[in-house]
Amino acid sequence: MLAAIGAESIDALFDDVPVGVRLGRALDLPPGKPEQEVYGYLRELAAMNVSAEDELSFVGAGMYDHYVPALIDSILARSEFLTPYTPYQPEASQGTLQVMFEYQTAISELTGLPVSNATLYEAPSAAASAGWLAHQQNRRGRFLVSRGLHPHSREALATTSAGWATAVEEIPLADGVTDPEALAAAVSDDVSAVFLQNPNFLGAVEDLEALVPVAKAAGALVVVQCDAIPLGILRPPGEFGVDIAVGEGQPLGNRLDFGGPSFGFFATRQDFIRRMPGRIAGQTTDVDGRRGFVLTLQTREQHIRREKATHNITTAQTLNALAAIVYLSWLGREGLVELGELLLQRTAYARDALTAIEGVEPLHSQPVVREFAVTLDADVDAVIERCAADGVNPGYPLVRDYPEFQNGLLVALTEQRGKADIDRLASTVQAAVREAVPA
Amino acid sequence: MNTDPTSSASTGPQPTETAQQRDRARTIFERSQPGRRAFVAPRLDVPTQDGLLPDRFRRTEPARLPEIAEPEIVRHYNRLSKRNFDLDTGFYPLGSCTMKHNPKLHERVAALPGNARLHPLQHPRRAQGALRLMWELQNALAEVAGLPHVSLQPSAGSQGELAGVLLTRAYHEDRGERRTKVLTPETAHGTNPATVTMGGFELVKLGTSDRGDVDVEDLKAKLDDDVACLMLTNPNTLGLFDPAIEEIAHIVHDAGATLYYDGANLNAVMGRTRPGDMGFDIVHFNLHKTFTQPHGGGGPGAGPIAVSDRIEPFIPRPQVVRRESGNGAGPEFDLDFDRPKSIGRLRGFQGNYGVFVRSYAYILSLGFDGLQEVSETAVLNANYLMARIAETAGEQLPAAYERACMHEFVLTGGPMKKTFGIRTLDLAKRLLDYGFHPPTIYFPLLVDEALLIEPTETETRETLDAFAEAIGEILAEAAEDPEAARNAPYTTPVRRLDEAAAAKRPVIRQAL
Numbered sequence: 001m002l003a004a005i006g007a008e009s010i011d012a013l014f015d016d017v018p019v020g021v022r023l024g025r026a027l028d029l030p031p032g033k034p035e036q037e038v039y040g041y042l043r044e045l046a047a048m049n050v051s052a053e054d055e056l057s058f059v060g061a062g063m064y065d066h067y068v069p070a071l072i073d074s075i076l077a078r079s080e081f082l083t084p085y086t087p088y089q090p091e092a093s094q095g096t097l098q099v100m101f102e103y104q105t106a107i108s109e110l111t112g113l114p115v116s117n118a119t120l121y122e123a124p125s126a127a128a129s130a131g132w133l134a135h136q137q138n139r140r141g142r143f144l145v146s147r148g149l150h151p152h153s154r155e156a157l158a159t160t161s162a163g164w165a166t167a168v169e170e171i172p173l174a175d176g177v178t179d180p181e182a183l184a185a186a187v188s189d190d191v192s193a194v195f196l197q198n199p200n201f202l203g204a205v206e207d208l209e210a211l212v213p214v215a216k217a218a219g220a221l222v223v224v225q226c227d228a229i230p231l232g233i234l235r236p237p238g239e240f241g242v243d244i245a246v247g248e249g250q251p252l253g254n255r256l257d258f259g260g261p262s263f264g265f266f267a268t269r270q271d272f273i274r275r276m277p278g279r280i281a282g283q284t285t286d287v288d289g290r291r292g293f294v295l296t297l298q299t300r301e302q303h304i305r306r307e308k309a310t311h312n313i314t315t316a317q318t319l320n321a322l323a324a325i326v327y328l329s330w331l332g333r334e335g336l337v338e339l340g341e342l343l344l345q346r347t348a349y350a351r352d353a354l355t356a357i358e359g360v361e362p363l364h365s366q367p368v369v370r371e372f373a374v375t376l377d378a379d380v381d382a383v384i385e386r387c388a389a390d391g392v393n394p395g396y397p398l399v400r401d402y403p404e405f406q407n408g409l410l411v412a413l414t415e416q417r418g419k420a421d422i423d424r425l426a427s428t429v430q431a432a433v434r435e436a437v438p439a
Numbered sequence: 440m441n442t443d444p445t446s447s448a449s450t451g452p453q454p455t456e457t458a459q460q461r462d463r464a465r466t467i468f469e470r471s472q473p474g475r476r477a478f479v480a481p482r483l484d485v486p487t488q489d490g491l492l493p494d495r496f497r498r499t500e501p502a503r504l505p506e507i508a509e510p511e512i513v514r515h516y517n518r519l520s521k522r523n524f525d526l527d528t529g530f531y532p533l534g535s536c537t538m539k540h541n542p543k544l545h546e547r548v549a550a551l552p553g554n555a556r557l558h559p560l561q562h563p564r565r566a567q568g569a570l571r572l573m574w575e576l577q578n579a580l581a582e583v584a585g586l587p588h589v590s591l592q593p594s595a596g597s598q599g600e601l602a603g604v605l606l607t608r609a610y611h612e613d614r615g616e617r618r619t620k621v622l623t624p625e626t627a628h629g630t631n632p633a634t635v636t637m638g639g640f641e642l643v644k645l646g647t648s649d650r651g652d653v654d655v656e657d658l659k660a661k662l663d664d665d666v667a668c669l670m671l672t673n674p675n676t677l678g679l680f681d682p683a684i685e686e687i688a689h690i691v692h693d694a695g696a697t698l699y700y701d702g703a704n705l706n707a708v709m710g711r712t713r714p715g716d717m718g719f720d721i722v723h724f725n726l727h728k729t730f731t732q733p734h735g736g737g738g739p740g741a742g743p744i745a746v747s748d749r750i751e752p753f754i755p756r757p758q759v760v761r762r763e764s765g766n767g768a769g770p771e772f773d774l775d776f777d778r779p780k781s782i783g784r785l786r787g788f789q790g791n792y793g794v795f796v797r798s799y800a801y802i803l804s805l806g807f808d809g810l811q812e813v814s815e816t817a818v819l820n821a822n823y824l825m826a827r828i829a830e831t832a833g834e835q836l837p838a839a840y841e842r843a844c845m846h847e848f849v850l851t852g853g854p855m856k857k858t859f860g861i862r863t864l865d866l867a868k869r870l871l872d873y874g875f876h877p878p879t880i881y882f883p884l885l886v887d888e889a890l891l892i893e894p895t896e897t898e899t900r901e902t903l904d905a906f907a908e909a910i911g912e913i914l915a916e917a918a919e920d921p922e923a924a925r926n927a928p929y930t931t932p933v934r935r936l937d938e939a940a941a942a943k944r945p946v947i948r949q950a951l
Contacts, residue, residue, distance in 0.1 A: 001823045001900060005843075010815050013822055013843050014711055016680040021717045027710050028582050032806030035544050042800060046553030048568030050561060053552040059560050062787060069477075071513055077546070079527035080520035085536050086737035088879075090938075091931040092524035092871050094464075096736035099519065102467050105948040109502040115947060119738070121594035124787040132637060152787040159755070159783035160601065163608055163639020205496050235498050248787070257549075258569050259559030259788025260594065261739030273945060279737065284941035287926075291464040292933040296941040302597075302633035303882070307642045312597045312633035319735030322516075329467050329512050333504045335478035342483055344492060349485035367492050388565065396560050419484040 050388075052256065056421055057393040058350075060371050060412020061201070062123065062150055063259065064251045066229070067416055069330050072253050072323050081322055086279070086315055090294040091286075096318060097293035100281035103321040106328045110231045111245040112238025113267035117278035119316040123225055123248035124156035126264030129277045129311060130223040130244040131157050131165070131193055133268075136275060136310065137221065140192035141166035144220070146178040148200025151401035153225055157195070166190075176204040176364020176373070184214050191220040193244075198224055198237070201401075202373040203347075203410065204366035208240040216241065228252050228265070228324075230369040232336035233344065244268045253327025254320050263317035263324070274300060277311030279318075339415060343370040346422065347413045353426040354411065359433040363398075363408055371412040373398065373405070378436035380407040386432035394429050467505045467515055468949045477509040503951045522932040524876050526734070530902050532824075534847045534879035534891025535628065535676060537706050537728035542804065545731070545797035554796055559788035563773045569792060570772035573759045576799045577743075583705075583810065584722045584745035585715025590754040591743040592790040596703060597630045599723025599742030600670070602755060603699045604638030605782045606721055606746065607668040609753040610697060613780065618667035618696070624653055626676045626883045628703060640667060647885060651677045651840045653687055662694040672701040673717065674708070674845035676883045676891070678821065688718025697721060697750070705729045706895070707818055707846035710811025720747045730798035741794035752780040757789065816896035817846040824848075824894050824903045831911030835859070836866075839886045846895070852888030859917040861924045863888040866913055868935065869927035873909040 007013055014022075033041075052065040059065075076082065080095060087093030087100075100118040107116035120126040127150075131143055143161070145154050147170050158168045171183050171194075178196060187194065194215035198206045208224065215222045221243040226234075229251045237245040249263035250256070268276060274297060282296030302309040331339060351372045355362050359377035376383055380397045387394045398408030411425075507515075524531075531538040549555065557569055577589035593599035604621065611618045621635040624645045635642045643661055646654035653671070669691045674680045681687065691698045700719040706729045714722045726732060727740030734740075746754060757774035764771050774789065805813065825838055825848045832850075835858055839849040852863035867877030867890075879891040894903055917924050928934060 001819055004826045005819075005822045006826070007822065007843070010819060013815075013818050013845075014680075015843065016682045016845075017708070017712050018682055018685055020685050021712050023585075023710060023712055023716065027807040027810060029579055029802070029807040029810070032809040033803055035542075035804065038800055038803045039544060039548060041803065042548040042572070042796065043551060045568035045572050046548070046551040048571070049553040049557045050565035051553050051556040052558060053556045057558060059558045061560055063559055065556065065558065071477075071509060073550075075513065075516045075520075078517065078520045080523040080525045081516075081736055082733040083526035083541055084523055084736050084876075085526075085531070085533060085538060085734040088533070089524070089867070089871065089877055090936050091868065091928050091933055092876065093522075093736075094932050095519040095521065095523035098464075098466065098522070099516075099736070101947070102949070105466070105468060105951070106502075106504060108948045109504065109951070121598065121739075122787045125594065125598065125785060128785075150787070152784060155784045156786055159605065159785055160637075162605055162782065163637075205492070207496075209495060231498075232502065233492065233498055235496055236502075255555040255793070256558050257555055258557040258561075258566065258792035260786075260791035261741075261793050263739075273947075280945075280947055282941040283946040284937045286933040286936045288934055290933050292936045294936050294938050294941050296938070296945055296947065299942070302629035304629070305633075306629045307632035307636045309629065309633040309636070312601060312630045312637050313595070314597050314628075314630050315595060315738040315740065317735075317738040319733070320739060322736070325467065326512065326516060329505045329507055330477045330509070331504065332476045332478055332506050333471075333501050334506070335476060335480065336504060337501050338478075338480040342480060345483060345485050345487055348488050348491050367496065369492065384562070388562070393558075393561075415481050418481065422485070 055391050055393050056424060058395045058411045058417065058425060059393055061396040061410055062248055063256055064412055064414050065256060065416060066251050066414045068253055068255060071330065072326050075326055076319060076323060081319065087295060090292065094292060097281045099322050099325060101283060101293050103325045104281065106325055107265045107267050110228055110236065111267040112236030113245055114270045115273045115276065116265065116267040117276050117280050119249065119263040119321045120266050120278050120313060121317060122260060122262050122264045123246060124150065124153040126246035126266050127153040127195060127223065127225055128156045128160040129266065130246055131161055132311065133244065133275050134193035134221040135164060138192055140190055142191045143168045143193055143195065144171055144186050144191055145195040146171050146197060146200065147173045148178055148202060149195050149197045149225060150201050176202050176366045177206050178211055180210055180214060183211060187215060187218045187220060189218045191218055193221040193223050195223045198226055199230060199369055199371065202364060203368040203371035204364055205369060212240045212242060230340055233340035249320060249324055252324035254323050261317060261320060263320040275310055278313050279316040342415055343413050347372060350411060350413060350422045353422055354429060357426065357430045357433060363405060371410060373408055373410050375405065376407040376409055376433055378407065378433045380409055382436040383429065383432040386435060387428050390428050392425055392428040394425060466949050467507065468951060470507055470511060470515060471505040473506055475506045475508050477512060529874050529876060530898060530906055531876040532878050532892045532894045533876060534893040535703055537893060537895060539731050539895040540897035541731050541733040545800045548800050549793050549796045567772055570759050572799055573795055574761055574772055576795050577759060579802050580724060580743055581745055583709055585713025586722060586745040586747055588751040588754060589743055589745045590758060591795060592755045592785060593742040593744060594786050594791055595740045596723055596725045596742040597634065598785055599744050600630055600634040601637060602744050602785055603721040603723060604634055604640065606750050606753050607697045608638065609782050610750055611667055618665055620665045621667055622661060622669045625885055627670065627672060628676060628701065631670045631701060651679045652681045652683060655683055655686060658687065659690060662690060666694060666696045668697045668699050670699040670701060672704055674704045677840060677849050678844040678847040679840060680845050684717045703728065704846065707814055709814040710807065711814055720750050726794050726798040730801050732794055732797055739791055739794060741791040753782050755785055756781040756783065813896050820894045820896060820898055820903060821846050821848055824892065824907060827903060827907035828910055831907045832914055835914050847891060847893035849883065849886050850890045851886050852890060855914065856888055860921045861917045863890055865924040865927065869913045869924040870909060871928040872930045875906055875909060
């Protein structure tokens with residue numbers, strides 16, 4: 001091969017690398033290992049984790065341990081979906097492009113908004129991207145974020161907008177939901193967008209009917225972060241006049257994976273279609289008149305529009321979107337509703353069971369659909385540790401993000417936790433609270 | 440996909456749509472029939488309560504999702520999959536995308552329940568394996584980059600870039616400086632300028648020398664006290680290593696600006712040189728490229744960053760750290776949120792852990808020796824393919840720059856277009872009929888009718904030869920019958936698609 005190139009050595013191919021910056025030594029890493037040793041080591045590391053397979057977990061707070069049906073593994077393992085890249089050559093990528101088109105349709109249906117892109121990275125950066133769209137649209141610099149918005153979304157918006165936002169201000173909660181009076185007092189004509197979450201981080205269903213008009217009165221856009229699973233029974237954001245709906249895609253057929261990769265969905269109004277970030281698949285025909293799909297509206301994107309692009313994102317999370325459309329097809333029209341109703345009932349049962357315990361109080365009185373918050377009359381970390389010893393993970397300690405809820409616990413349900421599991425949770429928490437309460 | 444170029448002669452009849460082809464273009468929504476289903480709901484095993492959710496919060500009509508049984512879901516998506524070209528089936532020399540083999544071990548280890556079903560908010564004490572893996576990966580990436588600190592958080596290259604620009608802003612502001620401009624060469628990936636805008640900076644474009652390098656005189660002219668950063672890819676998007684990198688770094692640092700390395704092309708230089716040694720302050724990795732992830736039809740990936748000491752206080756949080764325990768129980772790994780100067784988080788949770796597992800499996804498998812061999816072979820393969828295409832395509836498809844390339848190279852289809860009247864697009868479409876994914880086309884922008892070709896290290900000499908010969912055959916065919924390429928492809932599930940119509944009246948969802 002060197003002879004064909006006309007080079008004397010491999011070294012000669014690197015002649016452009018100046019002597020002063022050549023490494024001149026081997027990388028300080030271990031030597032390569034055979035496959036079975038790599039497997040053995042990584043298996044050992046994985047075994048040091050306590051996963052949802054190993055304990056009875058009620059942790060949610062943005063990602064949920066829903067059952068991932070086996071057909072998703074089977075379809076995602078197909079190399080034709082797993083190993084191509086972005087469908088730059090549509091004639092050879094109809095599979096991926098049609099998946100995107102189907103996914104976009106499903107997200108439009110769930111959110112009640114007419115246009116969806118083919119995914120962003122995950123929910124918080126999707127929320128931050130909605131802020132960028134709002135700023136591009138109305139050139140205002142102030143953001144109002146409900147304290148019920150996921151703390152990661154609030155932080156990602158603040159981080160990402162550091163170069164152009166004038167302020168990211170929080171709207172407090174009242175009895176677990178966004179305080180409408182505080183929102184009304186804060187809104188003014190310099191507000192670019194108002195961010196809400198439904199159900200919010202504390203599991204409470206927000207009264208969007210009341211909140212959205214308050215936000216829109218001063219011309220601000222309204223962004224709502226949603227949990228896709230309860231959208232089977234909850235009135236969709238599009239019906240409340242919400243401008244942009246974003247959300248975490250993980251619950252839709254994706255693994256927990258310690259936080260990623262998943263995807264963020266992003267849906268909006270028809271007239272924002274050319275401002276949307278990310279890839280979009282569109283329908284068209286080929287020269288023979290056959291139906292086909294292409295990446296469309298690419299003049300929004302960085303590889304064409306460069307510094308004037310609507311976003312810097314280059315890819316989607318296509319494989320994760322495939323999991324989502326397969327999952328939603330598997331659940332089907334009735335199944336998503338049944339799942340929502342099941343979670344509604346089991347969540348109510350779990351909330352009742354926990355708050356019946358002495359030393360456990362509801363943190364708010366709002367309707368909940370799959371997750372709820374309680375306050376413990378005991379040190380929350382001690383309770384969690386005590387439960388962990390019994391193989392139960394009772395939930396997420398709110399104090400990490402909400403110092404005002406010092407002993408708050410956020411408890412999430414999925415269809416994988418039945419009545420017997422909830423009863424076990426209640427008895428374990430009861431024992432832990434009793435033990436942890438100072439005598 | 441049927442990709443036998445002889446199966447459909449260009450002079451033969453136009454392929455007509457068969458019933459099967461019509462069927463394959465139906466969407467999952469069009470296959471829906473009322474009452475069909477796959478999901479069996481778990482039993483409602485708790486006492487039912489009424490009025491849990493007020494009607495005003497309730498959806499009145501179910502979302503119109505498909506109604507379909509499992510056998511038909513499986514068949515639908517398996518059929519769709521066959522309408523894709525993929526890396527596991529054929530050569531995919533898509534320049535700048537590093538479409539190298541994805542070892543199958545990686546899927547197995549990522550799917551271990553201790554990884555796949557680990558909740559991101561699990562208490563660090565009960566996620567020690569995951570945190571240790573991340574910590575070890577941070578260290579390995581730091582060594583490859585030649586920079587001491589790594590944040591794994593960014594979700595992809597574009598988010599890594601945004602992190603880099605935000606770090607630059609935080610660094611200057613911490614020193615009491617308000618700089619407003621970021622420089623990028625005109626050869627840069629489109630993400631660089633888009634990132635500059637999203638970071639709240641003004642973009643200033645740098646010229647390119649006749650040899651394809653940064654125009655150093657232009658750089659000197661444009662560097663002033665307002666410049667916050669120079670974003671550079673080295674080797675650049677022309678596949679060329681800039682031999683003046685030390686001088687460039689010196690000039691940029693003298694002006695008080697930071698130097699950002701777009702790691703898209705890191706596959707060329709591992710174990711040979713390191714961005715940190717070249718003087719870069721911030722690097723992003725594309726784990727999905729250099730450290731091989733299945734590209735998934737466009738995502739997921741991950742875009743960790745490595746930074747120098749002066750940038751470290753500002754990196755995203757949380758950061759994975761190792762704490763020595765006082766009681767001899769060995770080290771404990773933790774998430775450090777207490778970083779007062781941090782720019783904050785860019786995304787949810789700790790990053791794309793599933794991607795980290797795969798890339799760390801890759802690094803463990805290859806080791807120091809293997810990673811260096813990766814880059815050497817990638818560069819060898821690229822130069823070999825460039826030489827072979829020079830033989831088979833002659834003067835019709837010359838290299839844009841007559842010098843040794845790194846892991847990828849750029850050809851110009853200008854002469855081909857003039858001689859045969861076929862464009863780079865036509866050549867690309869005809870390659871599909873030969874069973875090859877085309878290279879990146881019409882990028883970089885400054886090369887006329889550009890083809891950017893990156894073979895990667897995992898291709899054999901026979902594959903490279905076959906690709907070069909296919910290009911020769913397509914050009915020979917074009918000399919006789921340019922229409923053959925202009926109307927290609929013929930063997931794909933659909934032929935050329937009307938992209939203008941798709942954009943003019945966008946149909947981006949199924950009408951239901």
